[in-house]
Amino acid sequence: MAKKRAITVQDSVINIVRHREEDFLSLTDMVRNLPNSHIIIGNWLRRKDTIEFLGLWEQLYNADFKLIDFEEFKIEAGTNRFTLSPQQWIGKTNAQGLLSKSGRYGGTFAHKDIAFEFAAWINPGFKLYLIKEFQRLKEVEGRERHAEWDLRRALAATNYRIHTDAVKDKLIPWAEVPQKNDVFIYAEEADLINLALFGLTAKQWKEQHPEEAARRLTIRDSADTFQLIVLSNLESLNAILIHKDFSKKERYEMMREAAITQLTSLRKTSALQKL
Structure with a gap:
């Protein structure tokens, strides 16, 4: 129950x-x-x-x-x-x-x-x-769910543009790569963050959660508030690391360490627990 x-x-x-x-x-x-x-x-x-x-x-x-x-x-x-x-x-x-x-x-x-x-x-x-x-x-809970959804959407979008701009500027060679393949590069970087934070790629999550996937939910839809805060931070961190030309392996290791440290800290913060 x-x-x-x-x-x-x-x-x-x-x-x-x-x-x-x-x-x-x-x-x-x-x-x-x-x-x-x-x-x-x-x-x-x-x-x-x-x-x-x-x-x-x-x-x-x-x-x-x-x-x-x-x-x-x-x-x-x-x-x-x-x-x-x-x-x-x-x-x-x-x-x-x-x-x-x-x-x-x-x-x-x-x-x-x-x-x-x-x-x-x-x-x-x-x-x-x-x-x-x-x-x-039920009316009160409905308003609370709407407010929570707005918060989750804002958290998820906070550093999205910073991250995609870094991918576009540093990882996509516009003169060489056909535009139809750009989406795969964005997806690879999104999955690098998914692996660092959730330990799964988007595809692996769908395979393990077929019912949610059938409802068009994604791995990030399943995230709690703490994970969404860290997700936003990792997008900013990955953008910085991309600009500094770190390899994908190096970026993953640093983001994984950051994810573990930040989640541990956030879950101990009483103010965020109330949020």
Whole structure:
């Protein structure tokens, strides 16, 4: 599970985690302040309507859902003798819509679709407030992601022109090399920096990350903020080394040493950690 976030709904702090690229809300937190909170989730799971809803959700989104075990639960659901825990539901049917986590910060989490249904069962008004707070959280996160993207784009572009100008002025013999081959020289220099910083060329990264490559992402798209800062610094450093006529091997060794030193230093800087 990813790092938790939280929203407050009618004085209840409800934790949210990212799982399989989706938001899961804590059902445990939703009932924590209610009487007999320890049996509420179990009572909800005993209902036939609940089992049918959960089963339909799993059939829509979970190719590994075990239908035979689900049908057994559906037959028994609603009877006085029927009981079901989140762990039993997940274990028997291979369900993905619920998560059960033990420990101090554990509890039962549900995909947002299921969590909203559970909230409506508790109280329709509570569901409305829950949706409102959840939407507010997503709007805030959307603005933060946009700001982060702008920062990453600015970092990536900081010394790009300095680097390409150095390649153009010193490494591309304009009178001898056909212009269609210029791109290969630029790519070779970009990969020299990739090797120094990431330990991989762009091609090697694509081969190791086929899903990201299919989405047209690159090795530099995967970089964190610290790596982008160092990337910008390496572009400036490589431009200086190119002008001073260092060999490719010498430039790689100096950039590799610089990358290791700078990353180590940046990751220890508390101000940048906050950034």
